[in-house]
Amino acid sequence: MRDCRECRRFRLKYEDCVGKDWYSERDLVYCPHQIIWVLKHLSELKTGSWPERPLTEEQERNYLPCTGNVPTMGGSYGNASFECAICVAADVESRLDRTSWDGDVLRTSCQxxxxxxxxxxxxxxxxxxxxRAMKNALRYVRGWRVKRVPYSEWKAQRKYYQNIVKSRNSSKKLDICL
Incomplete structure (x- = not known):
């Protein structure tokens, strides 16, 4: 998993990161805070408009919005202004749909x-x-293996890995106590 820029800048684990109030299209790397932000703004993203950035006066003077109509190297325009918002909403929804009930719980909690x-x-x-369902769905949705591994297999692998880590940690504790 790639960390968001805030996590990288302060060298935090994603659990310790507090996230931000707003993310641009360029900021999205599917960290947990960004997934939750997308779920909270899902209805707005589905309509094709990116949520407005809360700006201070200083930021209003220096801010250039990403309209999507940026000329590429060939001179033609790349994307329509609504395309990025709809693609992000569709991607997160398709990832959530793979998680069945757990995804429904996460979607309901964010709304x-x-x-x-x-x-x-x-x-x-x-x-x-x-x-547990919300955490599992969030971890699956933000992951990079979403397209390769079905949710049921991912949960089984995760449970297996957690049991191995627990057994290793308990054996280390026993060695220390002796």
């Missing part, structure tokens, strides 16, 4: 349910299961 307990009650499940 207004801030309380996990309320969301768990609505979904007819427990808080632990809903939190």
């Amino acid at each position: 207004g349910y801030n309380d996990v307990a309320e969301l768990a009650y609505k979904m007819g499940s427990t808080v632990d299961i809903v939190e």
Whole structure:
């Protein structure tokens, strides 16, 4: 996984990164904060408009919006102004659709349910299961192997890897205690 520029700049793990309020088309590298931001603005992106950037007065003077109509080397224009927004929305939605119920939980939580307990009650499940489903879906959607590995196989591989790491860590703890 590539980290977002904020994570790289401050050398943070993605769990420690706080993200930003707005991302440009050029900033998207599918880090977890960016995926959540895209899900929160999904309806706007589907219509073909990129969410407006909240600007300060200084930024308003220096900001040049990315309209998509930028001449390429051949002199022709590359993309329509709405194309990038629709492509990002379609990509994230297709990734979420592969995660079935877990993706539905993540999509619902990003579209207004801030309380996990309320969301768990609505979904007819427990808080632990809903939190695990959201984390798994987010990890799968941001990953680079999305197109090669189905979600069910990815979850099985992840569970296997976590069991190996746990067994290694527990054996190391035993060696230290002896």
